[in-house]
Amino acid sequence: MSIGSSKVECFHAGRSSDPAEAAKKRALIVGYLTYRSDARVKNQVRVLTENGYAVDVICLDEDLEASGDMVNLLGIALPRYRGSSPLRYVYSYLGFFTKAAVAAARLSFHRRYNLAIACNMPDFLVLSVLIPRLLGARIVLDVHDPLPELYNVKFGRPNGSLGQRFLMLEERVSAWLAHRVLATHDLHARRLQAAGIPARKLRVVLNAPNSDLFRYSHQPLERPGKFRLVYHGTIAARHGLEIAFRAVHLLRHKIPEIELLLIGRGDGLEDSKRLSRKLGLDSLIRFERPLPIEQLPPLLHDCSVGLVPPRNNAANQIMLPVKLMEFAMLGVPIAAARLDPITQYFDSNAIEFFAPDSAEDLAGAIARLYEHPERCASMAREANRTALGMCANWAQNYLEAVG
Helix, strand or coil: CEECCEECCCCCCCCCCCHHHHCCEEEEEEECCCHHHCHHHHHHHHHHHHCCEEEEEEEECCCCCCCCCCEEEEEECCCCCCCCCHHHHHHHHHHHHHHHHHHHHHHHCCCCCCEEEEEECCHHHHHHHHHHHHCCCEEEEEECCCHHHHHHHHHCCCCCCHHHHHHHHHHHHHHHHCCEEEECCHHHHHHHHHCCCCHHHEEECCCCCCCCCCCCCCHHHHCCCCEEEEEECCCCHHHCHHHHHHHHHHHCCCCCCEEEEEECCCCCHHHHHHHHHHCCCCCCEEEECCCCHHHHHHHHHCCCEEEECCCCCCCCCCCCCHHHHHHHHHCCCEEEECCHHHHCCCCCCCCEEECCCCHHHHHHHHHHHHHCHHHHHHHHHHHHHHHHHHHCCHHHHHHHHHC
16 A cells, blocks of 8 residues: 555565454554564553554554554655754654554544554654544554753753743644653653643653564573673663673773674764764774664573763653663673662662762773672663563553553
8 A cells, every 4th residue: 555655565464364354352552663673662552452453564564564353564665864953853753653644544444443542752743643533533642762852962952942842832732632642661651741741641661672572582691702791772872882882892901702792773874983983993893784682682692781971961860771671681691880760770789870970980880790700690681570560461461551
């Protein structure tokens, strides 16, 4: 099916009949995202299909993959912009919004949805499911990231900037159009409420890994050969990769077998490669493309320490990194920046904390994990216990939140 200049691809695994035709419940998810590597959306799709929904996902056609019996992936042919121009982001978001709104409207007239979920960024994607709403669908705005704060951090704007104020208004209006608004953790929910979103609309749905994929293992603690650090996710300056590189540089002689694996892409990829060359770390740092979520656990299991080094800025003070939860579920020991979204759930018995923005302190945290394997193993177990407690009844909580 084509929509304007966009390409929409539908995949149906198994029989050729459309699974939505036989389903009693139907859900639509719209997001400017890459489906195969978006853990949050994939987890939500899994729970919805397990509970009788046929699900359509409108997303970018970047790295689109075949789907399961109760899932249709509809890919919008639009390159995902990663750069430093606010206007280019607006243009890209508007292009996706227009095509996604047309796709959602056309689908709605022959697949009456019970539920339609718009995933930010941007928040105004909730407008793309306006037709499903008018036809009776319950509308959920899933706020993956705090867009006003990210705008200031990414583009170097001061707190209270005109752009931030506009995005706060956009956030409130978008939330007003939804029946329910999802936050990713407690501090995030408090920030959304403080911005004017009614508490009655807000629910917390954690970034919980799929426990069937992310299973606990002692394997990372066995250290076969290398002492391998790992970071996976968006490669951008705000996530503190420069701090990680400089920590590796400080440790290269103290831990001769050290190496760092980076899995991901983003607008900071080329800068990261340049810094690696500048510091003489090309033999110690390996860059890998993003992988489907299903392929991540075996690769992470082979690593000794998972790095969570976000900078101390307005956006990261509200974001609980999903990578931290994945490390904890797998039993990969963690070195993480001491930021409030992390310390609200995990303590120093579970995570080796370091001062944000300090390469020296991160190097010290990594060295402690290297030098004290018994404590390292104990921390991994404690982090896993904490994560399991956080993720208990996640599916039920999600269904209640969107229901």
